[in-house]
Amino acid sequence: MIISTAATREDFVSLPILDLSGADSPTERGVLLRQLRSALFNVGFLYITDHGVPTSVISSLTAKLPALFDLPNDVKNGLSKLNSPHFLGYSGFAEETTLGKQDLREQFDYATELPVVFREQKGSDRSDRSGRDFTKPYWRLRGPNQWPAEDMLPGFRQALTDYHDAVQSLSYRFVHLIEEAFGIPIGTFDDFFLPGAHSADVAAVRMPPQHRIKLIKYPPSSSEHRGQGVGAHKDSSGWLTFLYQVGDEQGLEVLNRNGEWIAAPPIAGTFVVNFGNAFEAATEGAVKATVHRVLAPTSTSNPRYSIPFFQGLPLDLTVSEIRSYIPRAVRSLRKQDEYTTNTNADNVSAFLDPRWDSLGESQLRKWISSHGDVGRKWYGDPLVDFYTS
Numbered sequence: 001m002i003i004s005t006a007a008t009r010e011d012f013v014s015l016p017i018l019d020l021s022g023a024d025s026p027t028e029r030g031v032l033l034r035q036l037r038s039a040l041f042n043v044g045f046l047y048i049t050d051h052g053v054p055t056s057v058i059s060s061l062t063a064k065l066p067a068l069f070d071l072p073n074d075v076k077n078g079l080s081k082l083n084s085p086h087f088l089g090y091s092g093f094a095e096e097t098t099l100g101k102q103d104l105r106e107q108f109d110y111a112t113e114l115p116v117v118f119r120e121q122k123g124s125d126r127s128d129r130s131g132r133d134f135t136k137p138y139w140r141l142r143g144p145n146q147w148p149a150e151d152m153l154p155g156f157r158q159a160l161t162d163y164h165d166a167v168q169s170l171s172y173r174f175v176h177l178i179e180e181a182f183g184i185p186i187g188t189f190d191d192f193f194l195p196g197a198h199s200a201d202v203a204a205v206r207m208p209p210q211h212r213i214k215l216i217k218y219p220p221s222s223s224e225h226r227g228q229g230v231g232a233h234k235d236s237s238g239w240l241t242f243l244y245q246v247g248d249e250q251g252l253e254v255l256n257r258n259g260e261w262i263a264a265p266p267i268a269g270t271f272v273v274n275f276g277n278a279f280e281a282a283t284e285g286a287v288k289a290t291v292h293r294v295l296a297p298t299s300t301s302n303p304r305y306s307i308p309f310f311q312g313l314p315l316d317l318t319v320s321e322i323r324s325y326i327p328r329a330v331r332s333l334r335k336q337d338e339y340t341t342n343t344n345a346d347n348v349s350a351f352l353d354p355r356w357d358s359l360g361e362s363q364l365r366k367w368i369s370s371h372g373d374v375g376r377k378w379y380g381d382p383l384v385d386f387y388t389s
């Protein structure tokens with residue numbers, strides 16, 4: 001029970017579950033879109049079933065997670081994020097922080113396999129045909145993965161690649177549903193994901209984004225007290241997040257507007273969908289990047305594994321540009337008082353820094369603040385100090 005001097009507002013106490021098979025039925029599509037609108041504007045967190053990602057694709061990857069994390073320490077450390085200016089690779093237990101506190105989890109970060117585009121300041125060939133300036137530090141976020149040797153974990157690279165491709169295509173289909181729920185033409189956001197979708201003009205064509213996939217292990221807590229698996233936060237790595245919770249260990253919780261933590265337990269075969277800071281900023285808070293956290297498993301539980309897929313956006317896209325795609329009627333749906341509410345989590349005001357507008361800079365800031373050692377090694381102290389000041 002919540003005891004409060006202010007009248008308690010009605011708010012969500014459980015998360016909606018949307019059956020995406022309704023999208024293919026002329027009679028049920030309208031119902032699905034109504035449910036989606038409610039999930040978007042009232043909750044900012046939902047489960048999806050019948051999402052079209054084959055069970056075999058999911059299980060091929062999830063079956064390999066225990067062995068991945070059980071690789072010898074020298075093999076895991078050989079894949080350390082410290083090797084990677086793209087913040088891709090392995091982070092050992094409690095090496096990452098949220099709100100200045102250690103997250104009691106171990107993780108591998110992977111991404112759409114893409115080559116480096118960043119160029120050092122030297123030389124004249126600094127841009128591509130579109131005039132994009134690849135000497136900007138945030139372009140350095142983009143680059144290839146670190147894979148374990150195939151004989152160390154046979155089939156892992158293929159399983160992760162298949163999973164990436166399937167969830168990427170789910171994410172594009174889901175964005176089409178959102179466009180319909182917003183009342184804008186289906187395909188409006190294709191510009192962000194499918195270069196050249198609407199324009200043959202080289203300067204207008206975007207770079208295809210790099211999506212990120214985290215493979216996470218939360219070991220059981222070392223004491224009776226459940227530790228911080230990951231601290232309260234809003235996602236800032238992308239546009240939408242598609243989270244797969246492996247097995248049945250609980251721990252994910254979502255904050256409602258009354259300040260209550262609502263459990264988001266694993267539901268077999270579903271993905272959890274939520275919205276990143278860029279989405280909240282683009283909709284001016286009409287759709288929230290809802291705050292969530294993970295409590296580490298109890299001391300007597302099994303480890304918990306999870307796989308968030310963060311749908312990427314072009315790094316040179318600006319918040320003002322994205323906003324121009326969202327109708328005023330949608331942006332004006334922001335509920336009073338919420339956009340600026342201090343939730344004691346990384347919030348949108350830190351994301352929308354007046355010093356910059358591009359998503360690349362917001363993301364560089366985010367990566368540098370959660371992995372300071374990687375930031376200092378590859379980006380240097382002045383840049384780290386700038387982004388963390």
Ligand SMILES: O=C(O)CCC(=O)C(=O)O
Binds near residue numbers: 252308
């Ligand atoms: O592990 C989970 O269930 C959620 C992880 C999460 O919120 C994140 O990594 O951003």
Ligand SMILES: [Fe+2]
Binds near residue numbers: 235
């Ligand atoms: Fe998250």
